[in-house]
Amino acid sequence: MTQMSYKVEAVPDSYAALGEGPHWDVDRQSLYYVDLESAGINRYDFKQNKVYRAKIEGEIFASFILPVENKPQEFAVGCGLRTVIVQWDGVSAVAKVTRTLFEVQPDLKENRLNDAKTDPNGRFYGGTMADSGDIFTQWKGELYSWQAGGQPNAIRSKVGISNGLAWDVKAKKFYFIDTNNHEVLAYDYNQSTGAVSNPKVIFDLRKIRPEGPLFPDGMTVDTDGNIYVATFNGGTVFKVNPSTGKILLEIKIPTTQITSVAFGGPNLDILYVTTANKFDQPKPAGTTFQVTGLNAKGYAGVNLKI
Structure with missing residues (x-):
């Protein structure tokens, strides 16, 4: 495992009690992310080096935020078990739900949506988890795909905590994390249909720390096909070669609850890292970090086609 001289810095005024879902928007040169348990949506403007934050009126959760294709003030956001369309100008302190795009597991009121992303063609992929009791020992979630005009399609059931999602078009792979299984799965991915198979x-991650397993959370991929796996209780992002399972780099972050990662910045070579402050962590828990000097580039977020 080669160590290298990367640099980790806090994004100014970026605190979120449960920061999640970083998404780099090329058009606006902005990083979107959520404050999950307060229905907060945030936009870090790269040029201004400033975070704008809004609360979604009447909602409890905002588990992800995905810009909508050709609608600069519309975003798909996970609110409970609904994926809703939220109107936000990216500056105001309040955002409004205008309609529900679709709902999943409507009978399981104690579940909620968790991580979601768009695939390279603008389709939705995301899943659910239990939101009461010991969330790390329940398997009531599901993983879905959805595309414009259709209904949610269940890809996987008996999911613990549906989490990290990433695509490698060149390798024809879709990567998925169920936090409760401590594993990263690779599916065969058909870009033209969106179908995934053969997990x-x-x-x-149990093999790294058998005595107390690391919880994998969010994930991204670089242009060389390596995956970056955030660990919720490990203070680390692992850069991994998915073909060999070998850890290429351990990126140390100065807080333990690492929730997700996304490449961004003008050259797509800054790794943005969201974190959480659950159960009274010391500072700087809940800060969003930027990691430079990784000598790697990733892919921008894709707008959702609705």
């Missing part, structure tokens, strides 16, 4: 475990 295989490519990275097992």
